[in-house]
Amino acid sequence: MLKGLIFDLDGVLTDSAKFHLAAWNDLAKELGIRLTNEQLNSLRGISRMDSLDLILQYGHQTNEYTEQQKKQFAAAKNEKFLQQVDTMTPKDILPGIPQLLADAQEANLKMCIASASKNAPKILHKLKIASKFAGIVDAATVNKGKPDPEIYQKAQQLLHLKASEVISFEDAAAGVAAIKAAGQFAVGIGDRTVLKEADYLVASTKDLQLDKIVAAYINS
Template sequence: MLKGLLFDLDGVLTNSAKFHLTAWNNLAKELGIKLNQSQLDSLRGISRMDSLNLILKYGDQSDKYSLEEKEKLAAEKNAKFVEQVETMTPKDILPGIPELLAAAKRHNLKIVIASASKNAPKILRRLGIIDEFDGIVDPATLKHGKPDPEIYIKAQKIAGLKANEVISLEDAKAGVEAIKAAGQFAVGIGNQELLKEADYIVPDTSQLNLDEIEAEFNKR
């Protein structure tokens, strides 16, 4: 029986993912690294340091920087991202999300954020929806990033539920892999081929319908 929804943030509730990718791409250029679209897309849904390490790997610079230097680079990227976050308003909530959250409330579902973003509380406050959620996983408590299932297992525990009682929503391949590794039902939002491991896929958030998703969930 469905009792909760677990949400990724960037690219699911709002398109803050574009700010992340722009900030990472600009940092990569400063480091003399040119990222193609596939490489940029691979940064979706993973933690700040994992993203930086991946960029350095793409540029054959994995051993060029100390941990302290990497932390400084990641902080530089984050500062630029936060500048963009400060411009966000409730108008930046993606289509279909207000209706989905309202439906979840009517069904008395627990709702938890499972995002690798350390800026999740700030973003949710800017969007005016932080009070809609029963909890937020603190990325600082995580030992492993997506596609490891740790974040979704923690979100499930915050909700006080079992793996077969939740539906988790993601727009990133790494996120879907994390959900499935946690033994949960995965809703993928975006490219069907990229998210093919998901149990249910919609092209964009406007197509999210709780009754339809729950009907598919109940078949599993």
């Protein structure tokens, strides 16, 4: 029986992912690394330090910096990102999401956030939807990033629910893999070829309809 919904944040509830990718791209250029669109998009849904490690790998600079230097790079990237977050308003909530959240509340479904972003609380506050969620998994307590299932397992525990009682939403392949590894029903938002492991797929958030998603979950 469905009792809860778990959401990634960037690219699912709001397009803050574009701010992340722009900030990472700027940092890469400063390090003399030119990222392809495919490489840049591979950073979606993974943690800050994992993203930096991937960028350095793409630029063949994996062993050129100390951990302290890498932390400084990540902090500089985050500062640029936060400057963009400060401009966010409820208008930045993606299409279809307000209705989905309203329908979920009406159905008495518990909801929480499973995001690799340590800035999730601030973003939800800027979007004025923080009160709709029972909680947010603290990214600082997650030892393994997506596609490891840890963050979705923690979200499930936060809601005091079983894997079979939740539906989780993602826009990144690593996120969908994490959901499936956690034994949960995965809703993918985006490209079918990228998110082919999802149990239910829509092209964009405006196509999310709770009744159709629940029907697919019941029949899975």
